[in-house]
Amino acid sequence: MTVKGNFNPWQTQQQFPCRQCGAVLKYAPGTTHLQCAHCGTENLIELRRSSIEEYDLKQALQTLSENRAAPSSPSIHCDECGAGFQFEAKNHAGECPFCGTPIVTSTAQIKPIQPKSLLPFSIDEAKARQQFQKWINRLWFAPNAVKKYARSDTKLTGVYLPFWTFDSQTSSSYSGERGDVYYVQEQVQVVRNNRLVTETRQVPKVRWTPVSGQVQRFFDDVLVGASNSLPRKILDTLQPWDLHALIPYDENYLSGFRSEYYQVELADGFDVARQVMDNQIYRDICHAIGGDHQRIHNVNTRHSGTTYKHCLLPVWSAAFRYQDQSYRFVINGRTGKVQGERPYSIWKITFAVMIALAFGGGGYYYLKQSGALENVQIQQWPLNAAQPYRYGPSGSF
Numbered sequence: 001m002t003v004k005g006n007f008n009p010w011q012t013q014q015q016f017p018c019r020q021c022g023a024v025l026k027y028a029p030g031t032t033h034l035q036c037a038h039c040g041t042e043n044l045i046e047l048r049r050s051s052i053e054e055y056d057l058k059q060a061l062q063t064l065s066e067n068r069a070a071p072s073s074p075s076i077h078c079d080e081c082g083a084g085f086q087f088e089a090k091n092h093a094g095e096c097p098f099c100g101t102p103i104v105t106s107t108a109q110i111k112p113i114q115p116k117s118l119l120p121f122s123i124d125e126a127k128a129r130q131q132f133q134k135w136i137n138r139l140w141f142a143p144n145a146v147k148k149y150a151r152s153d154t155k156l157t158g159v160y161l162p163f164w165t166f167d168s169q170t171s172s173s174y175s176g177e178r179g180d181v182y183y184v185q186e187q188v189q190v191v192r193n194n195r196l197v198t199e200t201r202q203v204p205k206v207r208w209t210p211v212s213g214q215v216q217r218f219f220d221d222v223l224v225g226a227s228n229s230l231p232r233k234i235l236d237t238l239q240p241w242d243l244h245a246l247i248p249y250d251e252n253y254l255s256g257f258r259s260e261y262y263q264v265e266l267a268d269g270f271d272v273a274r275q276v277m278d279n280q281i282y283r284d285i286c287h288a289i290g291g292d293h294q295r296i297h298n299v300n301t302r303h304s305g306t307t308y309k310h311c312l313l314p315v316w317s318a319a320f321r322y323q324d325q326s327y328r329f330v331i332n333g334r335t336g337k338v339q340g341e342r343p344y345s346i347w348k349i350t351f352a353v354m355i356a357l358a359f360g361g362g363g364y365y366y367l368k369q370s371g372a373l374e375n376v377q378i379q380q381w382p383l384n385a386a387q388p389y390r391y392g393p394s395g396s397f
C-alpha cells in the first residue's frame, strides 16, 4: 500500500505531490525545494533538525552477525499509472518504468542499515553536462567523434551512491630498524696514466639499529564507497566531498533521482578503511623512526572508539559507446569534478609520436604534459563487476 505525502517510517514507498496541483515533484538541485514541472510551484522541504550521529562499529557488527535476515526486493506500486514493478537491482529510488513518475522507497526491507545522512545535488544536469564537455574538450588524443558526441545532449543520470565513513582512534606499536648513513674512507687501486695507483674514497654505508615504539593517530571520516556500480578507483577520485555539510537523510531530496542501497557490507567497508588507515600509520612510523632509511618488521594496531556513518552522495553519471566499447564517466554532484574512462585516437597518438621523434626530448615532454603516457594503461572498466575488497587482518579492536 502506498500513501502520498509526509514521511511515515512504516511506509515503504513515497511520491511527493505538489501542494498546488498534486503533480509528482522532483528535487531541484542546489535548492531546498521540490520543483513542480506542471505548475511551476516551489514546494519547500522542511528542514529536519536532527544531528548527524556516529554509530558504534563493534556493536553494529555484532548486531549484524546475530540477525541475518534474508533480503527481499519489495514490489512497488505506481500511484500515477497503477503499474506494479520492482526497481532494477541496487536501486531504492528511481522512476516508474511505465510512466516516468519519480518514486522513493525505503531500504528497510532490503538492508539492515539505513542511510542517516546525505549531501543533496548542488549542480543540475545542464551544469553537469557543461562540466563533462569541458573535460572531454580538454582531453588530448580523444577521437573527434567522441568530442562531437559529448557536445550532443547526452542523457545524464543523477544517482545517490551509498558510502561508509569511519572514525577511529588508533594506537600502533611497531618494531623495526633505523638506518643512518655514514661514510668510510676506503683505499682503492686504480689505473691512472697506465700506472697502478692507490686512491682514497668516501664510501657511504648504512648503520642499522633496532628500534621499537608507538604511534597514535585519530582518523576522522575515512570515506569508503559502498556501491559496486563503479570501480573503487573512480569513487575514490571523486573526492573531496564536503562531508561537513551532510544533512539528515530525507527522501524529498531523492525524488527524481536514482538512489542505490549499499552492496559493500559494513565489515568489508571497514576492511577497506583499515587499509587506508594502515598506509597512513606506516608513514607515521617511518617518520617516528627517523634516520635516513627505515625498515618496519612488525606493526600491531589497536582501534578504539571506532564509529561509522552511512550516507548518500550525489553523482551524475553516463556511459557512451564508441567503436563497440562502453566508456563511463561520473561527475561529483557537489563540485562538478569529472572522472571517467576515455577512448584514445590512434591517429592522434601516432602523429604525436612522430613529432616526438622529430623533436627529441621536447616531444617526450609534449606527451607527458598531455597525460598520454600515464593514461594509456587505463583499462576498460568492467560494467557492474563486483570488486574484491578483502584485505588481510591488520589489527584488532
Ligand SMILES: [Zn+2]
Pocket (backbone or CB within 6 Å): 018, 019, 020, 021, 022, 023, 036, 037, 038, 039, 040, 041
Ligand atoms: Zn504543481
Ligand SMILES: [Zn+2]
Pocket (backbone or CB within 6 Å): 078, 079, 080, 081, 082, 083, 096, 097, 098, 099, 100, 101
Ligand atoms: Zn507509473
